[in-house]
Amino acid sequence: MRTSIATVSLSGSLTEKLTAASRAGFDGVEIFENDLLAAPLAPEEIRARCADLGLAIELYQPMRDIEAVPKAEFARNLRRARHKFELMRRLGADTVLVCSSVAPTAVDDDALAAEQLSELADLAQDFGIRVAYEALAWGRHVSTYDHAWRIVEAAGHPALGTCLDSFHILSRGSDPKGIEDIPGEKIFFLQLADAPQPAMDVLQWSRHHRCFPGQGGFDVAGLLRHVLRAGYTGPLSLEVFNDVFRQAEAGPTAIDAHRSLLALQEAVGVVELPEPVVPTGIAFTELVTPDAEPVAAVLAALGFVRAARHRGKPVDLWQRGEARILVNTGPAARREGTRLAAIGLETPDPAGAARRAEALLAPVLPRRRAPEDASLEAVAAPDGTELFFCATSRAGLPDWRADFDDLTDADPAEGGRIDHLALTQPWHHFDEAALFHRTVLGLDAQDSVDVADPYGLLRSRAVTNADGTVRIALGVGAAPVDDTVHAQHIALATDDVVAAARRFRAAGGRLLPIPANYYEDLAARYELPADDLETYRDLGILYDRDAGGAFCHCYTETVGRVFFELVQRDPGYAGYGAANASVRLAAQHSHRPAR
Numbered sequence: 064m065r066t067s068i069a070t071v072s073l074s075g076s077l078t079e080k081l082t083a084a085s086r087a088g089f090d091g092v093e094i095f096e097n098d099l100l101a102a103p104l105a106p107e108e109i110r111a112r113c114a115d116l117g118l119a120i121e122l123y124q125p126m127r128d129i130e131a132v133p134k135a136e137f138a139r140n141l142r143r144a145r146h147k148f149e150l151m152r153r154l155g156a157d158t159v160l161v162c163s164s165v166a167p168t169a170v171d172d173d174a175l176a177a178e179q180l181s182e183l184a185d186l187a188q189d190f191g192i193r194v195a196y197e198a199l200a201w202g203r204h205v206s207t208y209d210h211a212w213r214i215v216e217a218a219g220h221p222a223l224g225t226c227l228d229s230f231h232i233l234s235r236g237s238d239p240k241g242i243e244d245i246p247g248e249k250i251f252f253l254q255l256a257d258a259p260q261p262a263m264d265v266l267q268w269s270r271h272h273r274c275f276p277g278q279g280g281f282d283v284a285g286l287l288r289h290v291l292r293a294g295y296t297g298p299l300s301l302e303v304f305n306d307v308f309r310q311a312e313a314g315p316t317a318i319d320a321h322r323s324l325l326a327l328q329e330a331v332g333v334v335e336l337p338e339p340v341v342p343t344g345i346a347f348t349e350l351v352t353p354d355a356e357p358v359a360a361v362l363a364a365l366g367f368v369r370a371a372r373h374r375g376k377p378v379d380l381w382q383r384g385e386a387r388i389l390v391n392t393g394p395a396a397r398r399e400g401t402r403l404a405a406i407g408l409e410t411p412d413p414a415g416a417a418r419r420a421e422a423l424l425a426p427v428l429p430r431r432r433a434p435e436d437a438s439l440e441a442v443a444a445p446d447g448t449e450l451f452f453c454a455t456s457r458a459g460l461p462d463w464r465a466d467f468d469d470l471t472d473a474d475p476a477e478g479g480r481i482d483h484l485a486l487t488q489p490w491h492h493f494d495e496a497a498l499f500h501r502t503v504l505g506l507d508a509q510d511s512v513d514v515a516d517p518y519g520l521l522r523s524r525a526v527t528n529a530d531g532t533v534r535i536a537l538g539v540g541a542a543p544v545d546d547t548v549h550a551q552h553i554a555l556a557t558d559d560v561v562a563a564a565r566r567f568r569a570a571g572g573r574l575l576p577i578p579a580n581y582y583e584d585l586a587a588r589y590e591l592p593a594d595d596l597e598t599y600r601d602l603g604i605l606y607d608r609d610a611g612g613a614f615c616h617c618y619t620e621t622v623g624r625v626f627f628e629l630v631q632r633d634p635g636y637a638g639y640g641a642a643n644a645s646v647r648l649a650a651q652h653s654h655r656p657a658r
């Protein structure tokens with residue numbers, strides 16, 4: 064189907080918005096009046112620009128407070144409308160959106176609304192324009208889609224139809240099934256938006272918190288199925304009012320937006336994409352660092368062995384059992400300090416995974432960085448983390464370790480595994496990141512949780528595969544990122560966190576100290592043996608429990624932007640210790656290394 068996006072959904076000038084929409088592959092746009100008013104381009108120039116960019120102007124909007132008003136006021140409204148229709152003729156736009164009135168002067172009179180909308184449609188028709196009437200969820204007298212449709216039906220005018228907006232329909236809890244009773248040709252336009260489910264005034268909710276389909280809690284796909292069954296053949300147009308997207312760069316937002324429409328169309332079966340290839344494990348994690356020494360010291364204390372070295376680059380492979388960490392001291396490291404730069408995802412069909420990623424607009428990275436490198440499929444995640452689709456010792460697939468020479472014959476210490484990775488997202492890429500990991504990688508997104516940080520709020524949302532062998536916790540701070548605390552971390556699974564923490568400390572590692580108050584609270588909340596509590600306090604081990612079991616974890620000091628967590632997880636425990644996150648964050652704030 065044709066895809067479209069409202070200019071209100073993207074940041075920047077009108078020109079920037081149009082360019083971003085075109086580059087991301089949209090076929091058309093809704094032009095918002097404010098964007099046009101503020102643009103230095105004449106309507107004819109906007110029309111030409113859109114044509115050059117391959118964008119249809121699918122809709123001009125909004126026209127407000129038109130209908131069900133006293134006679135004199137309606138006459139003024141028609142005069143205003145004539146101006147706008149002349150403008151639309153210059154723009155080459157043939158559909159105008161009229162939102163249901165919020166004016167205090169509007170009266171609760173459907174017959175009058177139908178009569179005046181019909182008069183408006185008469186005028187529009189002279190200009191070759193169609194009027195799409197939309198119920199705003201907070202409309203004064205018309206706030207539901209079925210009510211708007213009854214008025215349109217009563218008017219019975221060929222140039223008057225309805226505009227459906229998933230936000231208004233789903234935020235009111237209306238049953239979208241009734242959409243199937245509207246003749247498809249009378250649905251002049253379809254606007255799609257998702258939204259989280261907060262308890263909030265509906266107008267504020269709509270104006271600030273809409274998001275792209277798949278990023279919120281609405282069943283937008285379910286609604287779309289009803290609209291398609293009604294026979295609608297117009298564009299799928301994203302109309303997303305969102306405070307974050309208004310500030311973020313338009314280019315990436317437009318790609319995020321188009322990805323959401325691709326995934327939505329796949330969900331309702333009108334677009335076929337390459338099948339998801341769900342990763343089955345973490346093959347490796349790559350840290351880049353300008354100085355290998357501090358990272359090596361922590362890894363050694365954690366029981367990792369420097370097992371192999373890359374043939375052509377300053378990259379070491381550290382290994383402990385199934386946990387593999389690459390330490391890269393190449394040129395990239397000198398620019399940005401120590402950080403988690405790449406993840407190798409164990410993938411049953413690397414080429415298939417890359418095909419799906421590309422179809423969903425993930426930036427594809429060069430398959431080889433140097434002529435002597437093994438060829439690996441890789442894409443960039445929204446936060447810039449490089450994701451390699453790779454295989455470790457699997458018949459018929461190239462092994463990513465082929466580039467490495469063994470440094471030791473010894474079996475690299477057994478008993479290690481990654482429990483999860485935690486990646487801090489740039490503040491404006493959080494919803495995009497969850498959608499990306501879900502659609503591109505086929506992971507399941509868990510509910511997001513908020514935890515208090517001494518200087519802000521941290522939101523976290525995990526994406527996982529079905530058996531928990533891939534768990535990535537995506538986090539974001541509400542404020543600009545503090546690199547020291549909002550760092551990335553690698554959580555290592557252990558069967559005995561006390562023993563692991565002791566070994567780490569005995570080997571010279573420094574654990575993050577946790578205040579005694581935390582342990583007094585723990586004693587109050589759970590009946591833990593006094594000895595265990597004392598041991599936990601000594602080592603800085605945190606404790607959590609859910610219906611499925613217990614979770615004990617502790618943290619290492621931070622190196623650059625990276626720290627490690629030791630995790631002992633009962634198999635049934637589903638979380639990541641969110642209950643302890645605010646204590647951990649506060650401890651990291653007070654123990655951060657001097658800069």
Ligand SMILES: O=C(O)c1ccc(O)c(O)c1
Pocket residue numbers: 124125160162197199228254269270302
């Ligand atoms: O918030 C508004 O006013 C507004 C305007 C136009 C729309 O299409 C809409 O859904 C909301």
Ligand SMILES: [Mg+2]
Pocket residue numbers: 197228254302
């Ligand atoms: Mg709308």
